[in-house]
Amino acid sequence: MSYGLLGEKLGHSYSKIIHEDFYKIQNLNYLYELIEIKKENLKEIEKKIRSKQLSGVNITIPYKTEFIKYLDIISENAKAIGAVNTIYLKNGKLIGDNTDYYGFKMTLEYNNINCKDKNVYILGSGGSARAILKCILDLGGKVFIVSRNKNKAEEKFKDSFKKINYLDYSQLKDIDKDDNILINCTPIGMYPKVEDSPIEKEIIKNFKAVIDIIYNPETTKLLKYAKEKNIKYVNGLFMLVAQAIKAEEFWGNIEENLFEIIEKIYFKLKLQLYKNNIVLIGMPGSGKTSFGKRISEKLNRKFVDLDEEIEKVKNMSISQIFEKYGEKKFREIESEITQKFSKQKDLIISTGGGIIKNNKNIEALKENGIIIFIDRSLENLINDIDVKHRPLLKNNVEHIKILYNERYSIYNKAADIIVKNNTNFNNVLEKILNNIVI
Ligand SMILES: Nc1ncnc2c1ncn2[C@@H]1O[C@H](COP(=O)(O)OP(=O)(O)O)[C@@H](O)[C@H]1O
Numbered sequence: 001m002s003y004g005l006l007g008e009k010l011g012h013s014y015s016k017i018i019h020e021d022f023y024k025i026q027n028l029n030y031l032y033e034l035i036e037i038k039k040e041n042l043k044e045i046e047k048k049i050r051s052k053q054l055s056g057v058n059i060t061i062p063y064k065t066e067f068i069k070y071l072d073i074i075s076e077n078a079k080a081i082g083a084v085n086t087i088y089l090k091n092g093k094l095i096g097d098n099t100d101y102y103g104f105k106m107t108l109e110y111n112n113i114n115c116k117d118k119n120v121y122i123l124g125s126g127g128s129a130r131a132i133l134k135c136i137l138d139l140g141g142k143v144f145i146v147s148r149n150k151n152k153a154e155e156k157f158k159d160s161f162k163k164i165n166y167l168d169y170s171q172l173k174d175i176d177k178d179d180n181i182l183i184n185c186t187p188i189g190m191y192p193k194v195e196d197s198p199i200e201k202e203i204i205k206n207f208k209a210v211i212d213i214i215y216n217p218e219t220t221k222l223l224k225y226a227k228e229k230n231i232k233y234v235n236g237l238f239m240l241v242a243q244a245i246k247a248e249e250f251w252g253n254i255e256e257n258l259f260e261i262i263e264k265i266y267f268k269l270k271l272q273l274y275k276n277n278i279v280l281i282g283m284p285g286s287g288k289t290s291f292g293k294r295i296s297e298k299l300n301r302k303f304v305d306l307d308e309e310i311e312k313v314k315n316m317s318i319s320q321i322f323e324k325y326g327e328k329k330f331r332e333i334e335s336e337i338t339q340k341f342s343k344q345k346d347l348i349i350s351t352g353g354g355i356i357k358n359n360k361n362i363e364a365l366k367e368n369g370i371i372i373f374i375d376r377s378l379e380n381l382i383n384d385i386d387v388k389h390r391p392l393l394k395n396n397v398e399h400i401k402i403l404y405n406e407r408y409s410i411y412n413k414a415a416d417i418i419v420k421n422n423t424n425f426n427n428v429l430e431k432i433l434n435n436i437v438i
């Protein structure tokens with residue numbers, strides 16, 4: 001099977017990476033090509049799909065509307081949105097749909113953002129704004145389109161969408177502060193103009209959650225404002241992956257575990273694009289230090305073991321620190337060291353088993369990193385743990401049972417990815433790498 005993305009300039013597209021990663025995960029030997037094409041040649045693509053030379057295509061700027069005229073069927077959503085981005089042949093009919101709608105819907109779900117009965121302010125009035133607006137209306141949200149010229153925006157939308165409100169940017173400062181959601185669908189703040197923001201800093205406090213559909217940079221100026229004020233913020237990377245994999249569903253290449261697969265590809269892409277840290281957590285003796293070293297060799301990234309760093313600053317072993325200062329002091333040093341390395345990027349970080357005792361540690365590590373829980377069974381832990389260097393287990397290996405019961409759910413909750421470690425070491429290493437390397 002052979003798929004592709006149609007557009008004019010595709011040099012910066014991540015679609016090929018995402019779809020190829022999907023085929024790898026699903027064990028499919030399919031192709032996905034970036035097809036840069038001139039408008040007058042779109043007809044050729046129609047023929048190729050009808051003759052099954054191509055099994056399906058995605059469409060991007062500037063052809064999302066242009067291609068509609070070649071279709072036999074256009075989905076209800078795509079019709080309302082006025083744009084298609086996914087094309088396929090079914091029972092001899094050429095069908096067009098719009099997966100931006102679903103990509104956005106899944107982004108809301110993934111981030112627990114509920115739009116029902118909320119006031120949702122959308123910046124911009126282009127194609128993606130239309131898909132998002134349709135989605136929010138379907139979810140029962142109240143939509144406000146914010147644009148530089150509200151009359152023009154109204155002109156554009158009024159035939160397809162009823163019951164929406166139109167605002168100028170200047171009116172944003174006067175809105176009620178209850179539970180509002182802000183969504184940026186303009187390109188303002190996108191690389192390389194990363195210092196631009198569509199709204200002034202003071203306005204951000206009127207919102208409970210902010211979504212920017214831009215994914216480069218990871219945190220746009222707008223999202224930085226939200227972050228500073230402790231407001232929930234979400235970038236566009238999950239939507240990018242979700243809309244791509246939803247197309248695979250339309251093409252019949254995935255029937256179940258859609259969310260799981262999207263999440264997996266999302267994490268990998270996040271690591272690849274933003275060079276985030278890989279952080280290993282888990283019980284003492286679960287293999288954090290051993291796997292961390294091997295991952296760092298394989299990926300050629302710097303390795304940091306937080307226990308080792310603590311030993312370096314104090315010039316004492318972990319056991320000596322526990323003996324001399326007690327656990328409370330150890331945890332303080334552990335938190336300081338965690339804060340320090342969390343700020344750096346591109347590291348493989350192995351933590352100590354107790355890192356999850358302080359939620360601030362996890363929050364800091366998550367800022368720049370993806371957290372992998374190495375989940376080793378209690379039986380295996382007891383069998384091979386070396387208690388010599390582990391002061392909490394020194395006198396009683398059985399104490400590990402208590403720690404396990406106290407901590408197991410906290411490791412799970414803190415983790416972005418969970419990898420079971422109950423088989424051969426190299427197999428598990430392979431499993432971890434599969435989760436992080438595209
Ligand atoms: N899958 C595995 N197979 C065999 N030995 C393992 C496996 N996972 C961990 N180990 C062993 O368990 C011990 C504890 O590993 P370590 O990396 O020090 O754990 P941690 O840093 O999580 O406390 C090491 O000797 C390691 O080789």
Ligand SMILES: O=C(O)C1=C[C@@H](OP(=O)(O)O)[C@@H](O)[C@H](O)C1
Nearest residue numbers: 283284285307352353354390391
């Ligand atoms: O679980 C814990 O509370 C601890 C685990 C140790 O690291 P490992 O998990 O690498 O053994 C070390 O940080 C310290 O002894 C405390």
Ligand SMILES: [Mg+2]
Nearest residue numbers: 288289307351
């Ligand atoms: Mg260790």
